[in-house]
Amino acid sequence: MVREDVATGGAFLVLGAGLLASGTLLPAGVGGLPGAGFFPQAIGVLMAALAASLAIRGIRHSPTAGTNSGDLRSVAVIAALLFAYLALWGTGFFLVRTAVFVLLALRFLGQRWLPSLAFSAALVAFVHIAFDVGLNVSLQ
Amino acid sequence: MTAELLAGLAAVLDWQVLAFLAAGVSLGAVFGALPGLTATMGVAVLTPLTFWVSPEQGLAMLLGIYCGAIPAGGIPAILINVPGTPASIATSWDGYALTRKGKAGLALGINALASAAGQLTSIAFLAFLAFPIASFALRFGPAEYFGLALLGISLMAGVSGDRVLQGMLAGSLGLALALVGLDPMTAYPRYTFGLSEFLDGISFVPVMIGLFGLGEVLSQVSDRRARARATKIEIGRVVPKARDARSLVGSALSGAGVGTMVGAIPAAGGDIGSVIAWEQARRTAKDKGQFGKGSLRGLAASCSACNAAIGGAMTTMLTLGIPGDAVSAILIGALLIHGIQPGPLLFANNQAFVFSIVFLLVFACLMIMVVGLLGARPLAKVLSVPPPLLWAGIIVFGTVGSYALNNAVADVWAMYAAGLLGFVFRRARIPLGPLVLGLILGPMMESNLRRALILSGGDWLALVARPIVAVFLAAAVLSIAWPWIRSRRSASRSNLGPPSSA
Amino acid sequence: MRAGRSIGILSAGILLAACSAPQGPYPAREIKLIVQAAPGGTSDTVSRVMASLAESRLGVPIVCENRPGASGALAFSFVARRSPDGYTIGHAPVEIAIVRSLGYADVGPSDVSLICLVSKTAPALVVNADARWATFEDFITEAKGGSGAVVMANSGIGSIWHFNILLMEQGTRARFTHLPYGGSTPALVSVIGGHSDGAVAGVGEVVSHVQSGTLRALAVFDAERSSVLPDVPTTHELGYPIGTPAWSGFFGPAGIDEERVSQLADAFEMAFGSPEWAKLCRERGMQPLFLGREDFESFALQQQQFFEEQIPRLVRLGAP
Numbered sequence: 001m002v003r004e005d006v007a008t009g010g011a012f013l014v015l016g017a018g019l020l021a022s023g024t025l026l027p028a029g030v031g032g033l034p035g036a037g038f039f040p041q042a043i044g045v046l047m048a049a050l051a052a053s054l055a056i057r058g059i060r061h062s063p064t065a066g067t068n069s070g071d072l073r074s075v076a077v078i079a080a081l082l083f084a085y086l087a088l089w090g091t092g093f094f095l096v097r098t099a100v101f102v103l104l105a106l107r108f109l110g111q112r113w114l115p116s117l118a119f120s121a122a123l124v125a126f127v128h129i130a131f132d133v134g135l136n137v138s139l140q
Numbered sequence: 141m142t143a144e145l146l147a148g149l150a151a152v153l154d155w156q157v158l159a160f161l162a163a164g165v166s167l168g169a170v171f172g173a174l175p176g177l178t179a180t181m182g183v184a185v186l187t188p189l190t191f192w193v194s195p196e197q198g199l200a201m202l203l204g205i206y207c208g209a210i211p212a213g214g215i216p217a218i219l220i221n222v223p224g225t226p227a228s229i230a231t232s233w234d235g236y237a238l239t240r241k242g243k244a245g246l247a248l249g250i251n252a253l254a255s256a257a258g259q260l261t262s263i264a265f266l267a268f269l270a271f272p273i274a275s276f277a278l279r280f281g282p283a284e285y286f287g288l289a290l291l292g293i294s295l296m297a298g299v300s301g302d303r304v305l306q307g308m309l310a311g312s313l314g315l316a317l318a319l320v321g322l323d324p325m326t327a328y329p330r331y332t333f334g335l336s337e338f339l340d341g342i343s344f345v346p347v348m349i350g351l352f353g354l355g356e357v358l359s360q361v362s363d364r365r366a367r368a369r370a371t372k373i374e375i376g377r378v379v380p381k382a383r384d385a386r387s388l389v390g391s392a393l394s395g396a397g398v399g400t401m402v403g404a405i406p407a408a409g410g411d412i413g414s415v416i417a418w419e420q421a422r423r424t425a426k427d428k429g430q431f432g433k434g435s436l437r438g439l440a441a442s443c444s445a446c447n448a449a450i451g452g453a454m455t456t457m458l459t460l461g462i463p464g465d466a467v468s469a470i471l472i473g474a475l476l477i478h479g480i481q482p483g484p485l486l487f488a489n490n491q492a493f494v495f496s497i498v499f500l501l502v503f504a505c506l507m508i509m510v511v512g513l514l515g516a517r518p519l520a521k522v523l524s525v526p527p528p529l530l531w532a533g534i535i536v537f538g539t540v541g542s543y544a545l546n547n548a549v550a551d552v553w554a555m556y557a558a559g560l561l562g563f564v565f566r567r568a569r570i571p572l573g574p575l576v577l578g579l580i581l582g583p584m585m586e587s588n589l590r591r592a593l594i595l596s597g598g599d600w601l602a603l604v605a606r607p608i609v610a611v612f613l614a615a616a617v618l619s620i621a622w623p624w625i626r627s628r629r630s631a632s633r634s635n636l637g638p639p640s641s642a
Numbered sequence: 643m644r645a646g647r648s649i650g651i652l653s654a655g656i657l658l659a660a661c662s663a664p665q666g667p668y669p670a671r672e673i674k675l676i677v678q679a680a681p682g683g684t685s686d687t688v689s690r691v692m693a694s695l696a697e698s699r700l701g702v703p704i705v706c707e708n709r710p711g712a713s714g715a716l717a718f719s720f721v722a723r724r725s726p727d728g729y730t731i732g733h734a735p736v737e738i739a740i741v742r743s744l745g746y747a748d749v750g751p752s753d754v755s756l757i758c759l760v761s762k763t764a765p766a767l768v769v770n771a772d773a774r775w776a777t778f779e780d781f782i783t784e785a786k787g788g789s790g791a792v793v794m795a796n797s798g799i800g801s802i803w804h805f806n807i808l809l810m811e812q813g814t815r816a817r818f819t820h821l822p823y824g825g826s827t828p829a830l831v832s833v834i835g836g837h838s839d840g841a842v843a844g845v846g847e848v849v850s851h852v853q854s855g856t857l858r859a860l861a862v863f864d865a866e867r868s869s870v871l872p873d874v875p876t877t878h879e880l881g882y883p884i885g886t887p888a889w890s891g892f893f894g895p896a897g898i899d900e901e902r903v904s905q906l907a908d909a910f911e912m913a914f915g916s917p918e919w920a921k922l923c924r925e926r927g928m929q930p931l932f933l934g935r936e937d938f939e940s941f942a943l944q945q946q947q948f949f950e951e952q953i954p955r956l957v958r959l960g961a962p
Contacts, residue, residue: 005306008568012309019316027328032598036323036330039586043319047312054305070362075563078361082354082535082556089549102532109361109528119529127540130174135185136705137544138674184681188690281837282821325822327744327799336719336747339712406831461850462831469827470682476850476925477687483854546680547709548716587824594821595793595837 002058009055013048020044074108081105094139095132099124148495151196152503160197161500164204165507171205172212175222175349175534176541179209180466187474195478195493200500202474206467207504210410210447211255211512218247219522222353222534226345227410227449229576230418230442232352233299237434242376244520249378250436251443252512254392258444259505261396262403262451266458267498270487273452274459277404282591283603287612288405289585292412294616295419296574301432304624307571314578317342324587337550344579346542346555351572353538354555355562357531362567375520378513384436391421391437392444399445403452409465410449411580415573417445419619454501458482458494668728668902672703675892676721676732678714684846684926688890689733691922692760695913700905713737713800715747722749726895728902731757734893736802736886739945743953744800751942755898758907759891759933759941760914761923763844764864765806766871768857770833773840778861778880781840785816794818795829795838800957802888803829803842805949806863808956810842813877813884833857844888845871846927863887870927886948890928891938907935 019040029035085101102120107113131137151157164186171182182205190198213224218235231251238247265273280288293311300307320331321341332338380388395417402413421441422431431438453464461483463469475482480493487494522530542555565572589603596602604610675693679685686708693704709717714737721732734756742750767778775781785792796804799822811817818840823829826843833841834856845868851857852871859874863885867876877884892910894903913919914932923930933941 004568008306008309008570012313015313015316022331026323026330027326033593034590036326036328038590039582040316040319040330043312043315047309047316050305050309050312054309057305070359070567072362075358075362078358079560082559086539086549086552086556089552098536102536105532105535106528109531111526111528115526115529119532123533123536127536131540131544135544136707137540137547138707139540139543181681184686187682188687188694191691278831278835281832281835324824325799327822329745336712336715339715339746340710407828460834460856461854462834463827473682473684473687477922479925481850481854483850484856485854546711547707548711591821591823594819 002061002063005058005061006055009051009053009058012051013055016044016046016048016051018044019047077108078105081108090140092140095124095128098127144491145495147492148497149499151492151496152200152499154196157196157200157500158503160193161200161204161504162507164201165208165504165511166204167201168205168208169212169508169511172209172224173215174541175216175224175353175538176345176544178225178345178545179206179213179227180470181545182206182209183467183470183474187470190474191477195475195480196496196500198474198478199471199497200504202471203497203500204504204507206450206471207259207501208508208511210450211251211259211443211508214251214255214443214446215248215512215519218251219244219520220353220530220534221356222538223348226348226580227414227446228443229348229352229411229573230414231439231446233418233432233573234435234439234442237432238436238439239523241434243434244523245375245378245516246380246436247439248516248520249513250380250388250439252509252516253380254388254395254440254443255447255512256505256509257389257392257440258396258399258447259450260502261393261444262400262448262455263498263501263505264451265400266451266455266501267495270455270459273400273404273455276401277406277456277464278460279608280405281606282588282595283606283609284612285405285407285588286585286592286603287609287616288402288408288412289581289588291612291616291619292415292577292581293585294619295415296577297620297622298419298422299415299432299573299577300571303569303571306569307574310565310570310572311574311578314575315582316578317347317575318579318582318586324583325590337548341583342554342579343542343545343548343551345545346551347558347579348576349538349542350555350558350560351562351565351575353534354559355566355572357534358559358563359566360527360531362563375517375523378516380436388436388440391441394420394424395441395444396448399448400452400455402445403449404456404464405452406456406462406464407584409453410446413449413452414442414446415577418442423619451501454497458497459484459487461486668899668905669700669702671729672705673697673700673728673906674730675704675706676717676730677706677708678710678717678733678735678737679708680710681708684928685733685735685890687922687926688761688928691918692892692910692913695916695918696906696909699909699912712746713741713744715741715749718749718754719747721893722754722895724895726755726897726899728894728898728906731892731894731906734891734942736888736945738893739942740800740802740805740949740953742946743949744957751893751939751946754893754896755903756938756942757892757894757903757935758910759889759931759938760910760919761928762887762889762931763846763926763928764862764868764887765803765842765885766845766848766862766868766874767810767840767842767860768830768833768848768852769840769860770836771856771858772836773858775860778875778877781860782814782816785818786814787817790817790819792816792818792840793821793838795821795823795832795841797826797829797841797843798822798824800953802886803844805953805957806842806885809884809886809952810863810882812956813882830857844927849927868927869929870924886945889931891933891942903935 023037023040026037027035028037099120106116171177213228214231217223217228217232221236223229235247296311297304398417399413402408453468456464457468542551677689697704724730821838826847829841832838849870852859861877862868862874863877865878
């Protein structure tokens with residue numbers, strides 16, 4: 001069994017079935033013309049069929065060596081930082097928040113204090129010049 | 141004719157006009173190279189400034205941005221796997237693979253040269269074959285658009301490499317995501333969850349930045365070795381060897397042909413054109429396996445095609461007065477401000493002006509080529525930056541760029557969500573190319589199929605009876621069926637004995 | 643010593659006055675103008691030209707910010723939620739009177755401070771230049787057959803031009819096959835390419851194609867003839883009083899101080915009188931029309947009422 005294929009196939013099978021089911025709630029169309037619900041159902045069927053064949057193939061075949069194990073903890077930390085950065089959007093001091101975010105991310109990824117500080121300052125300065133001044137984007 | 145040609149050249153050979161052109165090309169290069177800023181945005185933002193200068197100067201600026209941004213969009217695609225504009229998605233497939241092999245310089249060099257080849261070829265088409273191309277573009281009704289979209293979607297299998305099933309699943313997810321928003325035909329809300337932000341669907345550019353930019357960053361963060369990797373810059377040669385160059389000319393020229401035609405069709409641009417050109421180059425190549433893994437020919441075809449779309453779009457705009465893509469739609473507005481009306485009358489009454497546009501395009505193309513070749517080495521130095529700094533830069537530019545597109549925080553959320561999706565897909569080794577194809581082409585396929593059926597009164601067979609549609613559908617069926625046939629053949633061969641080639 | 647003390651008292655007094663004054667002079671800083679469409683289009687051009695002309699009168703910059711999406715509903719609700727200090731205003735096209743009826747957002751002219759109207763654009767019916775219909779009557783007669791053989795491209799279900807086609811069906815008893823597109827441009831391209839028979843779009847959008855000989859205009863939906871298409875008859879002279887125009891105005895969040903609204907309206911009125919504005923209107927086929935705050939209010943509320951009555955009757959979302 002190839003676990004990766006079975007997992008991918010299973011996830012898409014659920015998604016495809018959901019699409020098919022939700023598509024039946026949309027207008028079906030009148031007089032031989034497909035309505036808003038036609039494509040969701042068609043894509044749902046396509047997705048479910050492909051997913052089922054991938055899952056079946058995955059169950060039948062023997063696993064190949066070399067699945068990638070990665071540093072998921074670091075990804076989770078960066079994703080959490082990103083979430084916090086975005087959740088605070090619109091609260092003002094955008095450039096300061098950006099600098100803090102970059103600094104924290106770089107420190108977490110093992111950069112030294114000085115290069116991290118210098119880089120986040122340079123990045124924020126560039127964003128300010130290009131977007132605030134140049135393009136008149138109001139970043140808050 | 142000669143008098144008009146000379147008059148057009150004279151209008152352009154003015155130091156002020158050339159200065160505006162150079163300024164436009166440089167600005168365009170910046171807009172193209174920064175993920176999140178697109179050619180469309182650059183032209184739109186600078187259009188109001190051109191109200192106050194002469195038509196030639198204003199047009200020089202705007203055309204410079206257009207011609208500068210598209211080749212520059214290939215630079216981040218090659219160096220960091222983040223397409224600078226949607227047109228350079230296919231460029232990243234082979235370009236980034238080359239960078240990972242230590243051939244970043246060569247990839248940037250081919251980008252500069254093939255982009256110039258694409259632009260110049262399409263400008264030649266514009267100068268000599270404008271009206272035949274335009275009448276071809278006008279023949280595109282709903283059924284033909286449906287055929288073109290279906291052909292593009294059928295390439296999902298081809299761009300998935302050796303993971304066809306996973307690729308097709310990703311493609312179907314792209315099609316599904318494209319359903320979000322008002323139904324294009326009946327304005328019935330689908331999967332909007334009652335939020336106004338979803339009514340127009342999911343913005344494409346933030347999703348692209350997320351999938352390729354943030355997704356790549358997260359995937360590298362999860363790779364401990366990438367973080368610790370000693371930063372060794374490998375740039376390599378920039379200009380291809382004469383032997384390589386000769387084999388690339390064919391790919392670049394056929395890519396240019398495809399790009400010009402697709403660019404000329406309204407609402408189909410360089411993004412679709414370059415994928416079709418890439419797949420066409422792959423289909424006709426002997427070393428199919430190299431495509432997507434650093435093929436020079438694949439890179440040349442995609443770079444050339446996305447740039448040739450410029451000439452194609454300009455052809456439709458100048459001959460018919462209808463936009464060939466989003467940029468030319470804004471250019472029409474800018475021309476109207478100067479009292480110039482693009483359309484058949486412009487060709488008849490003001491040929492000198494048409495020629496001056498042709499010359500502006502040629503000069504812009506040469507300028508950006510020189511910039512691209514000279515800039516290849518310094519730009520590739522970006523790779524010597526410690527990866528975490530590069531990642532932080534990509535995240536911040538991606539965030540701000542996604543917001544700047546529509547001043548909408550929802551777009552930044554879409555970018556982050558797409559980033560997580562891109563990361564998950566990379567871990568599960570599911571190809572991302574098909575997902576993007578589904579997102580771009582899904583709405584085009586659905587709305588035009590339903591339009592075509594309204595016109596035919598619900599008769600599906602009437603669609604196939606149109607010659608262009610029949611050709612597209614046949615090509616689509618072939619490209620779906622071909623990988624299966626090939627895998628069947630190679631499977632039966634491998635059952636008989638050891639395969640002769642890997 | 644004495645002088646020093648009096649300066650001290652004086653400056654304290656000024657400070658006190660500055661703090662206690664309920665409102666300082668207006669405008670004291672830049673004004674943000676939210677545009678409901680993407681850069682480069684007509685709404686954007688109207689807003690930018692108006693802003694650059696009006697800022698000299700106000701003495702502060704007016705900065706345009708594009709927030710496209712949902713027929714403008716995103717921008718309208720964004721502006722409506724700002725604080726009514728007069729420093730955030732928005733471009734108000736006809737869609738502000740429509741979006742609530744379509745269910746895109748719960749905002750309309752009655753929920754905002756209307757400032758002024760600056761232009762309107764009448765709809766025009768166009769067919770391919772080689773089409774067999776020479777007049778509006780020819781076209782209508784054929785479409786009255788009831789077979790739905792005449793195909794009418796529209797710029798999207800629920801858009802102002804689609805709505806005008808529905809009004810035309812109602813007023814003339816013609817019946818069309820409707821072919822929705824995502825905007826006026828692809829709808830017109832479809833007629834130019836011969837894929838559909840006719841389309842309705844703004845006079846400004848069709849005029850360049852009519853002049854270059856790819857489209858023919860059969861009627862302008864208005865009471866008076868259009869200055870850019872003077873040879874084209876109006877529906878009113880043909881005996882069909884149908885059609886509702888697109889328009890451009892400005893608005894702010896509900897509750898802006900009346901003094902400030904008049905200041906803004908005065909600045910836009912001055913901009914309205916400039917030759918630049920006249921030139922832009924000519925190029926874009928818009929009819930310059932200025933309505934001050936009160937007139938615009940009664941016009942916009944009347945429009946809102948009209949669409950709230952008509953849209954549920956005529957537009958059926960979900961059905962082609």
